[in-house]
Amino acid sequence: MSKLLSSLINPEDLLQLKNSSEIILIDARAGINAEENYKNEHLKSARYVDLNRDLATVENDPANGGRHPLPSFEKFSEVLSNIGISPESHVVIYDDKNGSNAAARFWWMLRAVGHEKVQVLNGGLQAAIKAGFAVSSEIENFAKTENYIVTEWKLAxxxxxxxxxxxxxxxxxxxxxxxxxxxxxxxxxxxxxxxxxxxxxxxxxxxxxxxxxxxxxxxxxxxxxxxxxxxxxxxxxxxxxxxxxxxxxxxxxxxxxxxxxxxxxxxxxxxxxxxxxxxxxxxxx
Missing domain, CATH: 3.40.250.10 (Rhodanese-like domain)
Incomplete structure (x- = not known):
């Protein structure tokens, strides 16, 4: 697959794009109270994905696929559509662990289904707030997209x-x-x-x-x-x-x-x- 964008975007560059309708900002914080923390404060316009619910199938026995096995193609397709991502979307993902938690996982999954316009926010949530990115506790309203067709993992x-x-x-x-x-x-x-x-x-x-x-x-x-x-x-x-x-x-x-x-x-x-x-x-x- 060709590489159209850098894998990372710096907070200052994201600030320049914050009003772009093409950007879909994703909060991928994980761990105890992560979703509650998102509801209390997140980067303005960010949508939330849950590592266990959306980016894995955790009900399986960890001996067969580990603690965070990949979801089925059908499930991942539904997740992408539910959070309003289409194949043309420019997706920027952040977490609060310098990208080392679910932000990088979601980045890999999107790249693995052939989605090229995806970046992880360098420095994460803390760096964006320090750079002056607005935060919000409001419920973010957005439209679902048509079915995002997912048929294979194209990365090895x-x-x-x-x-x-x-x-x-x-x-x-x-x-x-x-x-x-x-x-x-x-x-x-x-x-x-x-x-x-x-x-x-x-x-x-x-x-x-x-x-x-x-x-x-x-x-x-x-x-x-x-x-x-x-x-x-x-x-x-x-x-x-x-x-x-x-x-x-x-x-x-x-x-x-x-x-x-x-x-x-x-x-x-x-x-x-x-x-x-x-x-x-x-x-x-």
Whole structure:
């Protein structure tokens, strides 16, 4: 797919477009009370999507697809239509975790169905407010769109067997973007078992960011990831996290840097660790 827009948009640039009828602003904050927080205060005109309800199918057993498996094409089509997104929409998504939570996940999902006019707000909610973007607690009224046809994920995906085959193959690289303590098995706040997939390389997604919470420059990210990947083809690179959400932060960083988006392992550690697969920790390495 051709790349028509940068994956990121800075708050100042969004401010210049705030009155454009073409922009659909999406609040993708996730976690406890996220929707209530949206109702209390959100960027003016922003519509809300819920990670668990809209961007995943969480009623499944995490051993089969992880904690945030992708929704069906029918469900995602309905979500897009319900929040007024059409194939021609220019969508800008934000969260309050520097894009590392559901904003990057929604960006990946839209790109994966062929939607090119989608960007994540660099710096997130906090940066937009600091830049002077108006906030609101009003109910946002908007029209639904006709059915947004979704028939396939056009970006590459990996399943648990792909990861099993890749993790000990020198032609492949499996990247785990969780923080080092989780990777090392020193802590695990979300899943049942601590540790990592043996053979995986730990590159925390937080390394994509400057101290101010904005993404590092395209040049810095390109140097980082081309150095890491070497001559490997995108189809030989698999990126994962805990449940296929924050991994998208790194996929966005690569795309922003002009690197072809590699495979996403949606099931990630939440699926791998529930399937009697080989596990590793810092002590076992």
């Amino acid at each position: 995906l990996a399943d648990i067997e792909d990861v099993e085959n890749a993790r000990n193959n020198s032609n492949n690289i499996v990247i785990d973007v969780r923080d080092k303590n989780r990777f090392d098995g020193l802590t695990e706040p979300l899943d049942l078992i601590a540790g990592h997939i043996p053979g995986a390389t730990n590159v925390p997604f937080s390394e994509n960011l400057n101290e101010d919470g904005f993404y590092k420059s395209e040049a810095i990210l390109k140097e980082k990831y081309t150095g890491l990947l070497g001559n490997k083809n995108p189809e030989d690179v698999i990126v994962h996290c805990g449940s296929g959400v924050t991994a998208c932060h790194t996929l966005l960083a690569m795309d922003y840097a002009g690197i072809e988006i590699p495979k996403l392992y949606v099931g990630s550690w939440s699926e791998w660790s529930r399937n009697d697969r080989e596990l590793a920790t810092k002590q076992s390495n």
